[in-house]
Amino acid sequence: MTEHTVRAFDQDIRALRALIADMGGRAEAAVNGAMDALVTQDHERALAIVGGDQKIDALEAEVEKLVVRIIALRAPMADDLREVIAALKIAGTLERIGDYAKSVAKRVPKLSGGQRFEALALFPAMTTVVVEMVHDVLDAFIARDADKAVDVWKRDKTVDDFHNSIFRALLTFMMENPQSIGSAAHLLFIAKNLERVGDHATNIAEMVYYAATGTNLGERERGNGTATA
C-alpha cells in the first residue's frame, strides 16, 4: 500500500494495528488458557487469566484514545476512515471476548467435583475453532483482506454446531445424573461463552469486510439451530 505523504499518519496507523494485534493476542491466549485451566483443573492459571483481563481493558482504552487523536489530527478519509472506525469497534469486541475468557476462568473452581462429563471432550476442540477465528480475523484486519474475513465469517456455523452438540449432551447427562446439574449448568454457560466468542469473531469479520471494501457483508443469516435454554 502506498504510504501517506504525511508519514506520521502511517506511524499512527501502524501503532493502532499493533495495539489491536496485542489485544487480539491477549484475548486469544485468555480463551485458550481458560480452557486449559478448566481441563487440567489448574486454579492458579484460572486466577491469572481473571487478573490478566485488566490489561485487555487498558488496551481498549488506549485504542480509544489513539482513534480519537487520529480523527482529530489526521481527519482520515475513505479506507483510512473505515479502518480507524473498525479498529475502535474491534477493540470493544475484543474486550468482550476477554470478558468471556474471564467468565470461563471464574467457573474453573466450581467444577472441581471430580465428575467426568463426556461432553467435556468437545470443549477443547470448540475452543480451538473459536480462537482460530479470532486469530485469523485479526490477520484479515491488518492485511485489509476481505476474502479472509469472509472465510472466518463462514466458520461460525461450526461453532454453533459444537454448541448444539454440547448442549444436547449436557442435557441428557443432567437428566440421567441429577446430582451433576450444578456442574453441568456451569459447563452450559461455558459453552455459551465460547459460542459468543465465535459470534464476536464473526462480527469482527463483518467490520473487517466493511473496512476493506466499503460495502456491508450483509445481514448474516442467523442459524435457527442455536440451542436456547
Next chain:
Amino acid sequence: MTAAKITARDVSVYYGEKQALESVSIDIATEHVTAFIGPSGCGKSTFLRCFNRMNDTIIGARCTGRIELDGEDIYGAEMDVVQLRARVGMVFQKPNPFPKSIYENVAYGPRIHGLAMDKTELDRIVELALTRAGLWDEVKDRLSESGTSLSGGQQQRLCIARAIAVDPEVILMDEPCSALDPIATAKIEDLINQLRGRYAIVIVTHNMQQAARVSQRTAFFHLGKLIEFGETSELFTNPRAEKTKDYITGRYG
C-alpha cells in the same frame, strides 16, 4: 434525477499546444452544491472557468465540446457573453471588491443590467443581496463606506452579494476561502449552505474537508481528466477509483 442546470459534454481545453482538460462530461444540478477537487494543475479551475467563458480572455486558450446552460449552448453564436456572466456569476480566490462604496459594489450589476426601475427598487435589491450574503446586519449602517474597508471575510461576502445582486442562476466559486481565516471560512461555508437550492453552486477547493462539508456532489480531477464524480458522502467514505482514494487519503505522491 432532476434536470441539470449545466450540461457539459466532452469538454476539452487547450492552452496553446498544451491540453489542460480532456473530454470532461458532467451534469450540474441546482439542488446540489458541486465541489471540484484535485491537485494543482488538474484542470478543475480551467473547467470551472468554461462555465461562464472566463477562459475566452486568455490568449491561446480554446475550448472544444459542448456546454449547455438550460439546454442553450453557451459557446453558441447567439450567446451574449455579458448576459451569460450575469446568469453565471463568479467569486474568486481573493476578495476583489470595486474601490467604491459597499452599496455601489452591489448596485453596480443590477444598474448596468437595468434590473431596477428606480432608486427604491435598487435599494431593495441591494438589501436583499446583502441579506442573502449574510452581510446586511454588519454593513447596513455603513453602506457608503468603501468596500475595501471591510475585513477579508466581509469583502468575500460582499463579492458574493455582488454576484447574487444580478439574480444569477449559477454561482461559480474558485477557492473562495483560501485567503480567509477559519471563522470567516465557516461563515462562507454556512452561506453556501443557505444559498443551496436557490442557485446552482460550483465550488473549486483545495480543502477536501471543505468540499466534504459544503457539497453534495464531488468531482475529482487528475491531470486534466475527470476521474470520479458522485455523491460527496460516498466519494469520501468509499471512493470507486484508486486515484481518488490515494488523493483523498493523502497518499497522492
